[in-house]
Amino acid sequence: MPGIETSTAWKTLAAHAERMKRTHLRDLLGDAARNSALSIKANGILFDFSRQNVNIETMDFLMDLAGAAMLEEKRAAMFSGEKINVTEGRAVLHVALRAERSATILVDGVNQVPLVHDVLDHIKDFSHRVLTGTFVGATGKSLKNIISIGIGGSYLGPEFVYEAIKCVPQAAEVAEGRTLRFLANVDPVDVARATKGLNPEETLVVVVSKTFTTAETMLNARTLRKWLLDGVKGTGPEEVIRRHMVAASSAVPLVTEFGIDSANVFGFWDWVGGRYSVCSAVGMLPLSLTFGFEILEQFLAGARNIDEHFATAPIRQNIPVLMGLLGIWNSTFLGHESRAILPYAQALLRFPAHVQQLDMESNGKRVGLDGQELPFQAGEVNFGEPGTNGQHSFYQLIHQGRTIPTEFIGFARSQYPVELPNEVVSSQDELMSNFFAQPDALALGKTLEQLDVEGVKEELRPHKTFPGNRPSFSLLFGQLDPFTTGQLLALYEHRVFVQGAIWGINSFDQWGVELGKVLAKQVRTQLTASRQGEKIISGFNSSTAAMLNFYLSNSSESSGSAV
Numbered sequence: 395m396p397g398i399e400t401s402t403a404w405k406t407l408a409a410h411a412e413r414m415k416r417t418h419l420r421d422l423l424g425d426a427a428r429n430s431a432l433s434i435k436a437n438g439i440l441f442d443f444s445r446q447n448v449n450i451e452t453m454d455f456l457m458d459l460a461g462a463a464m465l466e467e468k469r470a471a472m473f474s475g476e477k478i479n480v481t482e483g484r485a486v487l488h489v490a491l492r493a494e495r496s497a498t499i500l501v502d503g504v505n506q507v508p509l510v511h512d513v514l515d516h517i518k519d520f521s522h523r524v525l526t527g528t529f530v531g532a533t534g535k536s537l538k539n540i541i542s543i544g545i546g547g548s549y550l551g552p553e554f555v556y557e558a559i560k561c562v563p564q565a566a567e568v569a570e571g572r573t574l575r576f577l578a579n580v581d582p583v584d585v586a587r588a589t590k591g592l593n594p595e596e597t598l599v600v601v602v603s604k605t606f607t608t609a610e611t612m613l614n615a616r617t618l619r620k621w622l623l624d625g626v627k628g629t630g631p632e633e634v635i636r637r638h639m640v641a642a643s644s645a646v647p648l649v650t651e652f653g654i655d656s657a658n659v660f661g662f663w664d665w666v667g668g669r670y671s672v673c674s675a676v677g678m679l680p681l682s683l684t685f686g687f688e689i690l691e692q693f694l695a696g697a698r699n700i701d702e703h704f705a706t707a708p709i710r711q712n713i714p715v716l717m718g719l720l721g722i723w724n725s726t727f728l729g730h731e732s733r734a735i736l737p738y739a740q741a742l743l744r745f746p747a748h749v750q751q752l753d754m755e756s757n758g759k760r761v762g763l764d765g766q767e768l769p770f771q772a773g774e775v776n777f778g779e780p781g782t783n784g785q786h787s788f789y790q791l792i793h794q795g796r797t798i799p800t801e802f803i804g805f806a807r808s809q810y811p812v813e814l815p816n817e818v819v820s821s822q823d824e825l826m827s828n829f830f831a832q833p834d835a836l837a838l839g840k841t842l843e844q845l846d847v848e849g850v851k852e853e854l855r856p857h858k859t860f861p862g863n864r865p866s867f868s869l870l871f872g873q874l875d876p877f878t879t880g881q882l883l884a885l886y887e888h889r890v891f892v893q894g895a896i897w898g899i900n901s902f903d904q905w906g907v908e909l910g911k912v913l914a915k916q917v918r919t920q921l922t923a924s925r926q927g928e929k930i931i932s933g934f935n936s937s938t939a940a941m942l943n944f945y946l947s948n949s950s951e952s953s954g955s956a957v
């Protein structure tokens with residue numbers, strides 16, 4: 395099939411983009427009919443994209459592009475369990491992780507949904523036993539601390555959801571007196587941070603790894619196995635591991651080889667990509683052990699709610715489809731290479747980091763499905779911080795430096811309202827005043843003439859000018875709770891799918907992370923030899939060899955300061 399760039403829809407959009415580059419959001423936003431057409435309400439969410447550099451015609455052309463890319467057919471293929479991850483021969487079924495018990499999704503003729511619910515039932519039962527003190531540590535103490543070891547997709551999603559849900563009062567109540575910490579980095583400092591102040595006798599370690607071979611995770615798992623064996627006395631090592639270590643993995647034989655009881659392995663399947671695995675045991679296990687399964691069920695229901703919307707809503711009214719098409723428009727047609735994710739909710743502080751992996755590992759590709767080099771760039775640089783913090787940090791660049799499409803995520807109600815008697819607004823209204831103001835500041839900007847009228851000194855006017863015309867969209871929800879957290883997760887997962895489908899790439903492999911791992915193996919071998927007295931560093935270019943020499947000669951305490 396010829397690349398999407400050969401389609402009429404693509405060429406029409408490319409020509410249209412040249413015209414749209416000459417329009418300004420100041421003028422576009424003056425058209426109330428346009429604005430109301432570029433805003434939809436669905437599933438309790440308001441999605442306003444009137445501050446994108448688009449008019450009604452642009453949206454028509456983008457719909458044509460979706461048709462030319464066979465977006466709806468590709469979406470149906472994903473939902474029906476076709477092996478759309480062609481380079482790995484796998485289905486892509488994170489939607490099955492939150493499917494209703496009664497649903498049927500076949501892979502190789504086998505319904506996967508009952509398998510999903512078996513594991514969910516197992517998690518429900520196990521977390522209930524831990525939370526009620528029926529399953530206890532080897533010395534009889536209740537397991538009130540959880541350390542979840544995992545990296546990449548086995549860490550970022552669960553951490554984002556943990557931070558979001560821990561701010562929900564009902565969840566905070568269940569988690570009272572409990573600790574959940576994540577250990578991702580192989581930096582020994584992360585081990586120290588994760589274990590600091592915890593009693594191993596009261597700690598359950600959850601090893602989360604799809605492959606159970608990831609170097610960092612396995613070293614951290616061995617490190618914490620030793621920490622447990624050193625710290626839990628009076629019983630044999632097998633009992634200590636059986637009582638204090640469990641796993642979420644799709645590689646059950648490797649887990650049992652490690653020493654973890656097969657009864658305490660919570661499986662998932664090759665059709666769950668790491669960065670799409672939050673709704674599998676990867677997230678559900680550590681989070682249920684902290685907040686209880688019932689709260690996590692609401693999270694799954696939220697994700698399912700958006701799955702249904704994505705699968706069935708007409709594409710013009712379909713939030714992830716619109717988000718994805720606008721992503722294509724901004725990056726491919728208008729040339730904006732980055733985007734900023736700005737949740738006006740402190741509880742979403744780790745959401746941008748999750749989206750970073752989800753989007754950049756999925757769509758940061760150089761070839762199409764057919765292996766041909768793409769004639770355009772795929773993927774964007776994603777970054778972000780909660781508002782208003784970001785405003786006091788990098789918004790300067792967004793307002794007056796580069797043009798970076800921004801994504802504002804806000805909530806109508808706070809979980810912890812603060813209303814001081816002598817303040818003009820509540821803290822939530824103060825926060826949201828910024829949420830509503832920033833998109834207009836970016837879109838409308840401020841002209842020299844306005845500054846003149848305001849009496850600003852002439853020499854300062856250029857410095858105080860805001861060009862405006864900087865696109866953004868706004869997603870507004872009722873309240874941040876487990877359900878809306880699930881909705882948000884699924885919206886962004888499906889947006890990634892839409893962009894990958896239009897670009898014609900495989901969003902579900904990640905060969906780009908392999909080369910560095912292979913080279914690290916070579917360095918590891920050299921470091922082992924050097925530590926055993928081998929004087930010669932070989933097999934590296936002179937730059938790496940010099941850095942290794944510097945590292946080795948400064949790495950013992952007696953070698954003093956490195957510089």
Ligand SMILES: O=P(O)(O)OC[C@H]1O[C@H](O)[C@H](O)[C@@H](O)[C@@H]1O
Nearest residue numbers: 546547548603604605608668907
């Ligand atoms: O879950 P694991 O198999 O340990 O993988 C952890 C992570 O490492 C890999 O290198 C990939 O880049 C990620 O997509 C993955 O999530």
